[in-house]
Amino acid sequence: MKKVSSVFFLLFIYLTLHAQQDSLKIKIDSLYQYYDMSLEELSHVKASGVSSELETFINSLITVASQKAISTRESPSAISLISEEDIKKSGARDLIDVLRLVPGFDFAYDGSNTIGIGIRGNWANEGKVLLQVDGVQMNEIFSGATQFGNNFPIASISRIEIIRGPGSAIYGGFAELGVINIITKNPDELNGGYITGTFGQMQHGSARRTLNLGIGKKVKAFEFSLTGVMGEGNRSDRTAFVRGVSTTISSRETMANNSATNPFFWNGKIGYKGFSLRLIYDNYKTDVLTLTDESGKRFLSRYTNALSAEAKYTWKASDKLSLTPSLFLTWQSPGVSNLSDSLNLIQDRGHRFQSSVTAAYDFSRKINMVTGATYFTDIGTNDADSITTISNYVSSIQYHTYALFSQLTIKHRIANIVLGARYENNSEFGDAFVPRIAFTKRVDRFHLKLLYSNSFRSPSIQNIARGVANTSGAIGSIGPEHTRVAEIELGYQLTRDILTTANFFNTSIKDPIVYISDLNLYTNFDKSGSQGVELEARMKKRWGSITANYSFYTVANQTRLQIYSTQQYIQGDTLQPSGGDASKSTLLAFPAHKITLTANVTLSKSLSISSSILWNSKRYGYDFQTSDQGTYEIYLKEDAPKLMSNIFLTWSSPVKGLDLGAGVFNLFNTRYNYMVPVGSRTAAPLPSGSREYTIRLSFLLKSKTPQS
Template identity: 25%
Template structure:
C-alpha cells in the first residue's frame, strides 16, 4: 500500500496515456490537458459512481437529479452530457439517440485500470460530441495480477454491491482472459416530504439497480472485448409530484448499453503500427421503462405509460501510426459507421391507473452513415519542442461535412512543461434534438473554438504545480425556445468562457496532499453569467499511510454559488448557495486475509443543493452515509 503512495511526482507525470491521440504517449508530450485517475485512486477514495470519481478533479461541475441521471459540465457549459464523450477501452458509450452519456453507478470501477480525462475540444480525433472533453475508462488487461478478487459492500441508503474480477494469462501461448462482473442496488438519498423541499410525497423512490459485465480475451495480435452496462433507476425525481397526479414511486427508467469489439494490432519494430477495430454498439431504453404514472382522481381514472427506444451502431476504424524520419511522426485514421436509431420513443398507455399498459410497438427507425478521415503530424522541432498539427473530416448523412482542426506546441525540459493549444469541435444534433418538444428539423451543429495555455513546474522532487488558462467560444448553441404552443430546440447565441484551473500536489514518504482551484467565467450572448456555473470551485485532499496496512484519505469539495436556469428560478430559488462537502475513507489491508475499507460520504452532513432545469426548483443532495467494503484475493 505504501509503495504507491510513495511514488515520486516525476514518475506520475510521465505516465503513458492513449486517449488524446489514439496512440501511446507520455503525458508531458501530449498536445492536450489530460488528468488521470488511477485504479489506486478509485480504491483509496471508495468511489461507487462515475461522478464520485470525477468530483475531485478541477474544471467539472455537476447537476445531480438524484434519480435516473446526472450531468457533468466541463469548463463552464451546461448541457445534457452531450458535449463530452464517454468511452470504455476507446469505444464510445454515449447514448446513441441523444448523444449524451449517463452518470451513475452502472460502471464497474473495480475493473478499471485508469480513467483518462481529456479537457477541451477533441473533435479532431473523435468527431461529434467531443466538445468539452473525453472520458476514457480503460479496463484491466488479462496479464494484470492474475487470479480472483471478490468484494462485497453494504452501507447507508440500503446500498449493496458485489463484484468479482478474474484474470488468467499464459505467457507461452500469449493468451490472456479477463472477466469481471458487478451487481449494485440502493437508494440515493432521503428526499421524502420536507426532506426534499416538499417536492415529493412520503413514498418517494430514489432507488437504482445496476449490473455490469466486462470480458476481454487477448491472443497474440487479436483482442476481443465486451462491456455490458444495465441501469434501472427511479424517474420520480425528474419532476415535482406534490400538487400533481404524478406517482413518485414504481416509475423505473431502464437503459442498457452493450459494446462488443475486436481489434487487430500489427507493429513493425518501432517504425510503424497498424490497428483495425470493428465494433458494435447498442443503447436501448428497454420496453419495461415506466416513467409516467398518473394517479386516479374523482374525474379521471389515471393511466400508466411504457416507453421503448432501441438504437444500435456498427463501425470499423483503421489507424496507422508511424515515423517519417528522426523528427516527424504521423497518425492517420479512417472510420466508417452505420447507425440505426429510433425516430422517437415508442409509447403505450393504459386506460386506467390500475391497468398495466401493453409493451410498446417498435418505433420507426432511421439509418444514417458516417465516413471520417483524420490525420495528425508531430514535428520534433528540437529536443524540448514539438509541434502537432491535426484535423478530422466528417461526412454524415444527417449534418453534412464538418472539418475540425487542431494545433499544439509542447515544450518539455527538465522540471518545466508548457503547452500552447488551439482546437475546434462540434456537436451535431441527434434525433432527440430534432424531435424533442415541438421539434425543429432545421437545427445545425453547435461549434466550439478553444485556445489554452497550460504550464506545469516541479519545484522539487515532491512538489509540483500546474495551471491551465483557456478561452472557449461555443456558437450556434442549442437553446430551449418557449412559446404558447410549447417548446423546441433552436440554434441561438453564444457562450464565452474564460477559465483558469490550478493544481498543487505534494508527495513525500507515506503521505500526499493536493489542492485544486477553478475559476470559470461563462457569459451568454447578452453578457449575463451562464446559469448553473459557479465562478469559483475548489477541491483539496490529503492521504496518509500510517503503516503498510493502514491508510487514511480525507477530501473536501467547495461548490460555489450559482444561478438557477430562468425556467426554475420562478419557483423561488433563483440562486443555489455555496457549500462545502467532505468525504473520507479508512483502508485496512490484510485483515484476516481480507482488505477492509470504511467510507464516509458527506461527513459533515451538509445540507446542500444542485441546480435544476425541471419543475423542481432545486435538488437536495444526499445526506451523510457510511459504507463498509470487504475484499479478498485468491
C-alpha cells in the same frame, strides 16, 4: 470565501517553501533519457529494475490526447490522470466522487432522471463529453447523454485519463468539450480474481449495496477477463419535488429507499496475439424522480439496457508501421417501467454499426503520424416502430457518417508540435472540419503548452427527431454545434515530489444545441461559452500525497443564452426569462469558484487514511415554492456556498489479499442540491444524500504462477 481562499493560499506557500529546502538535493534530469523510448523499450527498462520515481514517470505515459504514448506534462491537451491507488485509497463510491475533484468538472441534474456533467461552467451532458471504457463509447446514441451515480464498476479501474478540453479532432462529435477515458485492469493485472462488496447507509435510508467482481488471466498469447458490478442503491434520503405523469399531482416526496440507482454492468474481453473481442453490457436502473404513476404513489423507473461489442486486430506490418482495423456494434433500448395500462411512454430502440481503420507510422523516433478512417450508421425507432418528430411520424431515423482524421507529432529541441484535423460528413446535416495545433515545451522543471482546437458536437438521433429551425429565423433543421478553445498551460516542478500547473482557457461555442424541456424539442441557439483558469498543486511523498486545485470560470465576456442565464423566471414564458439578473458572470447550476483539497497519509504498512474537502461558491437555479393559493410557483433560487468533506480509512489485514475500508461521506451533512442547468417550468433541484457511512470489503486472489 476569504477563509477558504486563505487555506488554499497557505497550502501553496507551504509547498513552495518545502520545495526550496529540497531543491539542492534533487536532480530530475535523469528522467529525460527515457522520454523518447518506445513502450516496448520502456517495458525492458521496468523489468530491469528502476527507482520508484522513474516507475511513476513511466506509468504516467498516456495516449488519450495524442494516440501516441507521451508524458502528461508534454501531452497536447490539459490532462488529468487518476490512478487505481488514488481511487482505492479515497474510498470513492462511484465516478461522481472521482470526477468532481477534477479541475473544471462539476455535476448538475437534467430535470428528468440523469445527473450529468458540466465542464468549465458549460452544461455538457448530452453528447458534449465522450465517456469511454477501454476505448468503447458509453454515451447513448439517442441524445449522447451519460448517466452518473453508483453505475460503473469502480473496483475494476486501473486508471482514468481525462482531457479537460476538446477532443473532436481525434474522437469525433461526442468529444466536443472533453474526454473521459476509463482503462480497466487487463488480464495481466488481474492474474486471478477479486471481489469487492460495498455497503453504505444514509441517515434515513439505504445508500448502496453493491458487489464488484473480476476475473482475468493471461496464458502465453491468450488472455481473457470479466469484470462487473451489480447491486442496488438510492440517490438520496431527502425530499424531492415530483409531479404526476398524466395528472396534476405535484408534491414533495421522500427519496429514502425510493430513488433507485441500481447498477448491472459487465465488461468481458478475450484476446489472442493482436486480436481482441470486447463485450460490454449496461442495464442501469434509475427512478425518474420528476414522474410518478397516475396515483402519485410511486416513481417510474428507467433502464439503459445497452449491449456493445468491439472487435479489433492490431497488425504490426513493420517496425515503423502498425494497422488496426476494428468493428463496433451497439444495441440500445432504454425504456420505462412501472407504467399503468393507460400510459404509453415511448421506448426508444437504436443501433450503431461502425467500422474503422487506424494506421500509425513512425518516420523516426521524433516524428510520428496517426491517421484513420471511420464509417458508421445510426438507426433509431421506438416501440411503436415509429419516431415522433416535430412535424410527423416516420418509420425510423437513419443516417450515415464517414470521417477522416490525421495527426502529426514532431518532437523537436525547440518544441514538440502536434498538428491534427478531422473531416466528418453526415448524410443528415452535412460536413464538419476541425483542425488542432499544439506546441509543448519542457525545459528542466518548467513546461509550457500552447493549445488551439476546433471541435464540434454532431446532432444525434433524438436531436434530429425533435430538432427545429434556429430560433434566430434561419431556415433549416437542427445543425452541428461548433467550438473553439484556446488554452495556455504553465507548469513548474518544484521538486521531483511537487508539481504545480496553471491552465488559462477560452471556450467559444457557436450554434449550441439546446434542449427546451417545456416544449420537448432541440434547437440551435446563437453563441455561448466561458473563460477562466484552473490551478493545481500536487505533492507525492513516501508518507502519502496532497493535491489542491482551484477552478474559476466566467461568462462576462461571452454571449449568454437566456435559457442558461440567472434571470428571474416569468411564469408561463418558456424561452425568455426576464427581470432581475442575479449574476452576469455565471450560468445556472455551476459555481464560478471551486476549490478541492485531497490528502492521503500512510499511517503504517497496513493502514492509510484519506480525506477530501470540496468548496464551491454560490450557485443559481430554479426551484418551486408553495403560493398562498396552495399551488407551486417557480422562482430563481440562490444556493449559498457549500463545504463538503469525506474521510476514508483503509486497512490491509494479515490475511493476504484481504482489505477492509470504512469511511464517512458528506461528513458535515451538507444539504447539497444538484441544480437544473436550464430554464424549466417542470423540474426542481435534486437533493443529494445525507451523511453516509460506508464499509468496503475487498478480497484479491492472485495466481501463484502467472504466465506470459
